[in-house]
Amino acid sequence: MAELSGKYLVGVYDDDDTVLHAVPRLRKAGVKIKEVYSPFPIHGLDEALGHPRTRIGIAAFMFGVTGCCTALTMMIWMMGIDWPMIVGGKDPISIPNYIPITFELTVLFTAFGMVITFFISNGLGPGTHFHPRFDVRSTDNKFVMAIDLGRNSMSIEDISRALKDSGAEEVNIKQF
Amino acid sequence: MHVTSPVREPLIQGGKTYADVTEDICRHVEGSPTKEWKIAFGISLIVLAYGSVCLAWTWWEGLGVWGLNKTVGWAWDITNFVWWVGIGHAGTLISAILLLFRQKWRTSINRAAEAMTIFAVICAASFILMHMGRPWLAYWALPLPNAFGSLWVNFNSPLVWDVFAISTYFSVSLVFWYIGLIPDLATIRDRATSKVSRFMYGTFAMGWDGSAKTWARYEYISLILAGLSTPLVLSVHTIVSMDFATSVIPGWHTTIFPPYFVAGAIFSGFAMVQNLMLITRVVYRLEDYITLEHIETMNKVITLTGSVVGVAYITEFFIAWYSGVEYEYYAFFNRMTGPYWWAYWAMMTCNVISPQLFWSRKLRRSITFTFFISVVVNIGMWFERFVIIVTSLHRDYLPSSWTMFSPTRYDIGDYIFSFGLFFTLFLLFSKYLPVVNMAEVKAVIRSTSANLPQKIAGVAKVRQRGTAEPVYNKDKE
16 A cells, blocks of 8 residues: 555544445535545445446456366376376266366465455555554544545635535544 | 334344444453453363373374274264364355345354354364374375376365365365454554554554445455355365265265255354354353344254255165165164164254254244254264264175274374364454454444444544544534
8 A cells, every 4th residue: 555645634424324425425516535434344435436346356257267277287187198097997087077176276266366466456465554544443433534635626624614514523634 | 325124123232333343342352361261261271282192192103093993994083074074164154155145144143153164174174184194194185296106196086176175165264254354453453552462463454444445345355255155165065975975885875965964064063153152142241242133043044954954864764775775775774773773863863853943933042942952963963974984884795894983082082182172263263353243243233223322333432542633523512
């Protein structure tokens, strides 16, 4: 996660419904919202903020295909080519017997590939000793909206008034 | 807008606010261990120590210390392995299948059930290592170029499938569990007052900030992980059952095994979840989170899967007779009336009759009775595996080699080892990690809570660090 710099206006909300309804109102009023931080997922919030739909599913599918191909290639090569082996009168390359391991490796590759992609795309990782920069209560019971003042042309007074009107119970200034 | 159904009973009782959820769950993580916890942990460690001595002797001396003989080559080792793997099915079922079915009641119990899954699979794996006799050669099961020639493992063998199935299941369950833990670890990190716990929880929270973008991706990958784990959880016990079903031993060689084993696994897994949750909710005062409604719902799952298991027993027996194969018929006749009749009837009583008692609403909402039946079910499921394994083997094709199996103190000691390991791990989990998924409970609280408070966010009870100076504060008006 990139380091933040500059001056931010932080709106603290008391309720998930209030913040969900505040987002379209503020965007309509011309306020550019950086991000909303919440203690639990709020459905529809990412669309309201205008975030593009995540493409992590495509990555997951690719990892799955990789796992499937890896498993089949491995077994066909080992059992059929490198050291052909007939066990129980079965053909050295007998695809039906390979299905369980192919399935398991497909799942394994998809799960791990997807989770690693998730960590990278969110900038999460061990050693990222990050604490919520705008308001520490956003992992407990508050819903925190961050507005980058450098990217907004409106004055601080106007934005904070808009935040208050949309239901924010506190408006703070945070300088990095 | 959120709507609360007037028909259903609320999932979370007591008018909890978001701050209350954080407080109730974090309290026991942050406080010092209670006396009860210390006593329980001490007992588990003693049990584990005794088991470890028995296990060390098993490995030092060899598998001859077990009661195995040339007729009964698999006994308690594989019985215990299948039993533990079966128990390890409930967690992923609760978190994956119930997520796909949008069952919101899972949120209070999924964390502990998944932890139980992981620990049960560790116990199961320990029996595989024991059963190998020479655990330092365990890597032979992996497809590595063999040092004694370029021979590979046999990919046609269900035992090799099992290696892949169990390790995939273990690692995917672990990842699923950990992903769910990250937001809660972040909550603890942000409340932590000591440097050590801030560092530790901070490291494992990996810098979680709870932004809308992160949550959207989080929900998306949870859904895909659930979609992947659902066939995975079914495949694991299917493959375990194929260890038996692809053999030619009468009593094992049956096509009904995969669904029958999967139903049995869910049955015993839910019973173990009941056991653990009934204790946890009292010790950690989580009665408002794990309510009678949760217990009743789990009892319904137990009744359903218990009935599937019962039908499977009867079908299996009918087919043994109807097929006209005399060896098959004898194997089943011997189970019922042979020298191990008591194991068969213990299994039938515990698994087929006892869950049917839950048709009575009064019984399925009784905590004492539920606890009793969960123990009975797990005893029954242990006997099921014992019956399948030992009773099918002990009278083979040659009457001169017919024999009985009796466990030695090392068979018993190694079983005790797994209990010590399981409870030690579970107690460590319940002390140092949040036993209820706070983020998910907060997400369902509004639509499913009774007597919603005026201010659902609540007031945080811990003084928070590092809030900026306000330009505007509603409370001061």
